[in-house]
Amino acid sequence: MSAEEFNHSFFNANHTPWFVYDCTIVLDADYRRIALFLIYLFVFMVGLLENGLVVWVNWRRRHSANGVLFCIINVSLSDLMVIVILPFFMMEVTMDKVWLWGRFLCKVTNLIYVVNFYSSSFFLAFMTLERYLSLTRPTFPALFPVVGKRRWVLCGGLWILSFFLALMENIHVDILEWDEPGCYMMPEYSFREWFISVAFLCLIFQFLVPAAVIITCNVLIARAVQTAPDVQGRRDVWLVHVYSLVFIMCWLPYHLVMFLMIIDDIDGMLFSCNAIEALYFSFSVVQGISLFHCVANPILYNFLSKSFRDNLINTVVSYIPREETLNQVGAGPNAPNGGGGGEPGKHRKLSNASTSQSDVGS
Template identity: 25%
Template sequence: MSSDTTVTESYSWDDYETYSDYPSTSDNNATPCFQDDIYAFAQKYSPIVYSLVFVLAVVGNVLVLCVIRRYRVSQSGGACAFSLTDTFLLHLAISDLLLAFTLPLFAVQWAHQWVFGLTACKISGALFSLNRYSGILFLACISFDRYLAIVHAVSSGWKRNTCHAQFVCAVIWLICFGLSAVEITFKQVVEVETVGHQKAYLCQVWFNSVQWQVGLTMVSIILGFGVPLLIMLYCYIQIFRSLCNASRRQKRKSLRLIISLVSVFVICWAPYNCFQLADSLNKLGVVSGGCQFGHVMDIGILTTESLGLTHCALNPLLYGFIGVKFRRELVRMFKGLLGQRGLLGMEGWKQRRLRKTTGSFSSAESENTSYSVMV
């Protein structure tokens, strides 16, 4: 085969990130890497996973937003009387919902092909990046808030003034929008060869330069995973040291949920970032590999990204199984909805709810670390 002969490239069937070409060897007489089985696997695997995650994420995060809204309405100080932790968790739930709303589009893509046009392709890709960055940054903010409250015993006045947290959240959204601009710039609807050498349109990131692709991938790994993870690890190591001799049981309870959130995030997204790093090293020539290596990378990125996407559906489950106060508030919300029998019944429920809320929150304030509807 001559060097200028056009051959079919090996595509990484990663629906959110860039596809990659893995040349089997530098020898001009080498056989090109055909990976039809990867696309066939994605057609069967991805629609089921994305549809299931979509349903669980929407139902779970809508319940989280309803509970937080109900809790906020019960507060008399307005938006700035809201808990710092709950403020960050509120934005985290919104971020997860934004990602979940894109999943049906990609489920249709893998079941058929991309039929929603270039604009929807770019927006969906941007929402995916937005969730990845904002999710771990909001978790890092929660970790830092717990670090200040427990290790340095920051006064409750700072804790109550969540206008600071709203400002931080606004800055985080702006930063994440800037980082997700890569998807808006490079996301394209491209025609690729599928099973049986048929043509199909997929929403993919298209880079004209390997250097650009590797560089932006490394920025994503460092800023979207590495640095925030180091911040969280530092905060929780210091917190554990501070709580070694602590006698307050509520402090330990309030930490259990936050640590679970961080642990699940790492378990969900660490494998995907590892495969992305290995893929980048291969493109730079640091790691050598041929068709078999490319096959492993394609399958690995596809499956680990699906694992990462399940994260947006797991947070509400953690709230329900670990967050005692969240579970209590959720039960009260359903009892209130089922117990509404006219205006008098509603008013009586509100009065009972207000009395319970006052007692509960006064106790939470005394702990300084459990002033949250989630823990």
């Protein structure tokens, strides 16, 4: 929903005439629409499959899982929420920002979209912090304990905070009848103040704070793994840094463009007309690119984990109506309940030192 893009054009057309008459750059919006449609289609198809598998496999062991896996489930649920509403955005892009599904769906889809912005980052940050504490301070109480009300209170608190932050924008989202109906954030009063406030909240709570936690904890995790004398996963230390890199790659372009938009709203004469056109032309593109976190998260935090792959195979095999196959899997070394021999203490020690997020406490 290119609310900021529309609002900016509307505002400047009424207050800075040079914006309308002095532009020399010509950008073809059709290419942007095609790119956005393909991005949405890819994220919808791949993300729906990946996150559906993650929730399906991990939900079966949610009661015995530790805090890391509990956060992974919430991240996938958050990503699934935004994935299921992507068809609305795909149709909106196809019809050049025309919204045909009424005021209720306009508000609901925008709310879900923005809630995912915050909730996904919050749970990734808490998951990384939980991971760091489990490796370096094993006696420290878990942030998301296996049992007890604290897990659900903290989980509910993160969702409520995400909902509250999203609601600050969503209360101003409505259908605007111009040439065609469109779904935009259009405050009745003080648009500039509202837009700057919402953008700064998003920058701080969705990006800067989670990024600081994720990067700091991952650097400390990498150091701890490198110094451990008996860790098999030392060769995978690079993966810890990939977690941070992917988060930055998904969200930095969006927030960088958003920050420049804030500067333009504060001082509308700072940038040239061509720079403004390029800036707002690219906004919806980087907004679409940010959705790649819905595809990257399941791969990084689940499919690269041997524990998750074993559980996925066992879950699929459990639905195959072959008694002999089920018996073999139940007695195998990769059985969900720890089948096969081995030393439990050693297995947990190596599991806790692994660089893969979902291997903790498997």
